[in-house]
Amino acid sequence: MMSFTCPDCQRPDSLHITHKLELPPDGRSDEISLQIVACDDCEFRGMAVYEESRRGASDSWHHDGRMVAAADVERLTNDISQCPQPGSSRCDCEVHETYGKTNEYGRWVFRYGSF
Numbered sequence: 001m002m003s004f005t006c007p008d009c010q011r012p013d014s015l016h017i018t019h020k021l022e023l024p025p026d027g028r029s030d031e032i033s034l035q036i037v038a039c040d041d042c043e044f045r046g047m048a049v050y051e052e053s054r055r056g057a058s059d060s061w062h063h064d065g066r067m068v069a070a071a072d073v074e075r076l077t078n079d080i081s082q083c084p085q086p087g088s089s090r091c092d093c094e095v096h097e098t099y100g101k102t103n104e105y106g107r108w109v110f111r112y113g114s115f
């Protein structure tokens with residue numbers, strides 16, 4: 001299990017995942033997961049993106065935290081709560097459709113996007 005240092009209180013390993021949405025693979029990653037993280041020690045909540053690729057010579061993964069506005073974290077948390085199967089990348093609900101969009105090159109749109 002990976003852990004993050006909280007960007008607010010700087011305490012290492014204090015963040016944990018409270019919500020996550022598994023998304024379908026795209027042209028770059030085999031696993032994509034959108035996560036809401038919260039700090040055990042302070043009020044911080046944020047968004048993180050986990051991606052894993054099993055293509056090529058070696059496995060690779062990225063786990064990026066993003067600073068997003070509290071209102072956006074709230075919205076994303078609410079959205080994930082609407083999904084009947086957040087742990088399944090094959091779910092075809094509206095939430096999955098919104099956050100799992102790919103562009104004309106087959107790349108996950110939300111990767112570089114913002115709210």
Ligand SMILES: [Zn+2]
Pocket residue numbers: 006007008009010011014039040041042043044
């Ligand atoms: Zn903190």
Ligand SMILES: [Zn+2]
Pocket residue numbers: 083084085086091092093094095096
């Ligand atoms: Zn869904």
